[in-house]
Amino acid sequence: MPEPKQSDSNQKATTAQNDDVRSPLVTELGTTTIAENVVAKLTGIAAREVPGVYGMGNAARRAFDTLTDRIPGSQTNVSGGVSVEKGEKQTAIDLTIVVEYGTSIVDVAEAIRRNVIRAVEQGTGLQVVEVNIDVADVHLPEDDDEAPAKDSPELN
Numbered sequence: 001m002p003e004p005k006q007s008d009s010n011q012k013a014t015t016a017q018n019d020d021v022r023s024p025l026v027t028e029l030g031t032t033t034i035a036e037n038v039v040a041k042l043t044g045i046a047a048r049e050v051p052g053v054y055g056m057g058n059a060a061r062r063a064f065d066t067l068t069d070r071i072p073g074s075q076t077n078v079s080g081g082v083s084v085e086k087g088e089k090q091t092a093i094d095l096t097i098v099v100e101y102g103t104s105i106v107d108v109a110e111a112i113r114r115n116v117i118r119a120v121e122q123g124t125g126l127q128v129v130e131v132n133i134d135v136a137d138v139h140l141p142e143d144d145d146e147a148p149a150k151d152s153p154e155l156n
Contacts, residue, residue: 081096
């Protein structure tokens with residue numbers, strides 16, 4: 001059954017409700033704009049603080065970050081694995097994470113959402129409307145126990 005069409009007055013009321021989102025960023029005295037990379041950095045830092053998060057991003061992103069970390073003078077990319085859609089007053093965030101084996105993915109995801117929402121809303125004044133989390137991998141303890149290379153001095 002098709003939905004009834006809204007009258008022009010109903011459409012205007014709906015639009016007005018969306019515009020009524022209160023924000024400390026839009027005031028009578030001016031507007032403050034926050035760049036997406038600011039939201040992404042705050043999100044990356046907040047997500048990494050949660051116990052059970054091993055890393056951020058997919059395998060290619062983590063490999064690239066490992067390489068760039070070895071370059072002298074390079075900065076750590078804290079926003080890897082974070083995607084942000086930002087409006088004037090609100091933002092939506094997508095994260096790709098790797099969790100430690102043995103942790104509850106549900107508990108880690110809930111903790112990430114709480115920490116990210118707190119950090120972004122307090123840090124920027126933007127309202128976080130959603131935090132979507134994609135668990136890309138589970139880090140196993142034996143992944144850290146890499147065998148030494150054939151020509152490694154440890155074998156000689």
